[in-house]
Amino acid sequence: MSQSEPEPKRPEPRTAAKDIVIPRYMGTFADLMTLLLCFFVLLVAMAEIDALKFKMVVRTMEDAFGVERPKPKDEIVKGTSVIQQRFSPNPDQPTPIDEVLQAGQSDKDVLKTEDAAVYQAAQMNSLRQELTQVLSSALNDNLISLETRQDRVLIRINEQASFASAGASLKPGFVPVLDRIANALADINAQFVVAGHTDDVPLRAGLYRSNWDLSGARATSVVHALLQHPGLNADQFRIEAYADTQPLKPNDSAAGRAVNRRVEIGIIKPWSQPE
DSSP states (O other), X not given: OOOOOOOOOOOOOOOOGGGOOOOTHHXXXXXXXXXXXXHHHHHHHHOOXXXXXXXXXXXXXXXXXXXXXXXXXXXXXXXXXXXXXEETTSOSSOOHHHHHHHHTSOOHHHIIIIIHXXXXXXXXXXXXXXXXXXXXXXXXXXXXXXXXXXXXXXXEEEHHHXXXXXXXXXXXXXXXXXXXHHHHHHTSOSEEEEEEEOOSOOOOSSSOSSHHHHHXXXXXXXXXXXXXXXXXXXXXXXXXXXXXXXXXXXXXXXXXXXXXXXXXXXXXXXXXXXX
8 A cells, every 4th residue: 555645634523412411490591580580571561760769779779889970070160250259150149248248337317217216215114114113103093194195205284183273283182193293204304394184164253364374384284293303404494385275085974074184294314216
């Protein structure tokens, strides 16, 4: 046999498919995976996702794994107006410095125009309460009464307790009441207006020509009695007579006329303005 090239190796015959043996557990495993896939598909189809809880879970996971959110870069501040001195990135709102400067401005004019009436009313109410305590016995006996007007506090002296009918002389029993009033007025730095009032019944005869004379004479008698106190000065008093021009009640009854016959001491204090 002559020398020749070696014969090539023949490929080994392929194993037939029927000869491949599949393990028995693979069938059960495939069926189990298919069932689990269908089960999770059904769960996802029937589930409702709570967005809030989902975000909370995501945020918790981010904190647990240390995920850091990217921070936005600061924009370059650009001036928009030289006159306004404002910058575009900041909102056009008053800053704390502006609020402090506005609150620090002088507001005396505002207080004088808006709060003066409230302040004056508070001062007069305080004065009335002090007089109520000092003159409590006379108030309880209805010898006098107190009233607050727009610009003054009034001490009203009833005519029946202080003067005789159609006369201007003080009754002796009323002098102690005037002494207590004088003690109270002496502690007040104010101006006093003593005004006399009568009813509309004309005087028939006597020392006084009319109710004008009678109202003025009664006011004068009260001022003379008050000036007996050393703490009161004559330049603090002003006398006014109104006769029957300012009645408190209608003069069509005896009770109404009795109320109208009175002497009023008006306390006009130079109320201080709040600073």
